[in-house]
Amino acid sequence: MTLQGVILDIDGTLVLSNDAHAQAWVEAFKKFGHQIEFEQVRPMIGMGGDQIIPKLVPGLSSEEGEGKKIASSRKELFLDKYASNLAPANGARKLLLKMQEQGLRLVVATSAKSEELSVLLKIAEIDDLLEETATSSDADSSKPDPDIIxxxxxxxxxxxxxxxxxxxxxxxxxxxxxxxxxxxxxRCGGFDDAQLAKAIAIYDTPADLLAQYDNSPLSTGSSSLV
Structure with a gap:
């Protein structure tokens, strides 16, 4: 089947935000008396809060009580304290422009909430390029469950x-x-090749993929994705 569209993750993929998310979680948990280390939560970044909270503190839920308060605090910390210092991944905008030029439809699939997504898209300098987005609000469960995809x-x-x-x-x-x-x-999200082994291709950054575009799975000259 010929490639017609690309689903885009944002955090760690187009914005270098994974460390900031982890630090915000550490601070939010601490605010409510839970001593969670950065090294505990950092490997979980990429999951939504509905997955992270009960894994770190069994019995808590992001949907109610203290867990919900922790999730809300984490979002506030991320937006108010960390977002202003974030940078786009190298080549993020140029890669999206190239994909659009090739006629590919672009749609976001992120565990972020809509308020965070709006900020992240501006940081990545791609807020004017995307119309279709799927967030945690569109799914019962966040990644690694397939609902958002x-x-x-x-x-x-x-x-x-x-x-x-x-x-x-x-x-x-x-x-x-x-x-x-x-x-x-x-790789710019901080995970190693062994952890990413089930990907069909691995690149350092969006700029790295763009530099090898014609020989990548994105090339519309390919008759299929493999």
């Missing part, structure tokens, strides 16, 4: 074999694969 497919009206996803975490790969979608992974 399925929501992105529904919004783009494309089939799994007509798209590829750009991501940076093993949770992107797990969620996309569960929805029948292949993933091109980036």
């Amino acid at each position: 399925k929501a992105a497919l529904h919004k783009s009206q494309l089939q799994p074999d007509q798209v590829v996803m750009l991501g940076d975490t093993p949770y992107d790969i797990q969620s996309a694969n569960a929805a029948g979608v292949d993933v091109i992974a980036f």
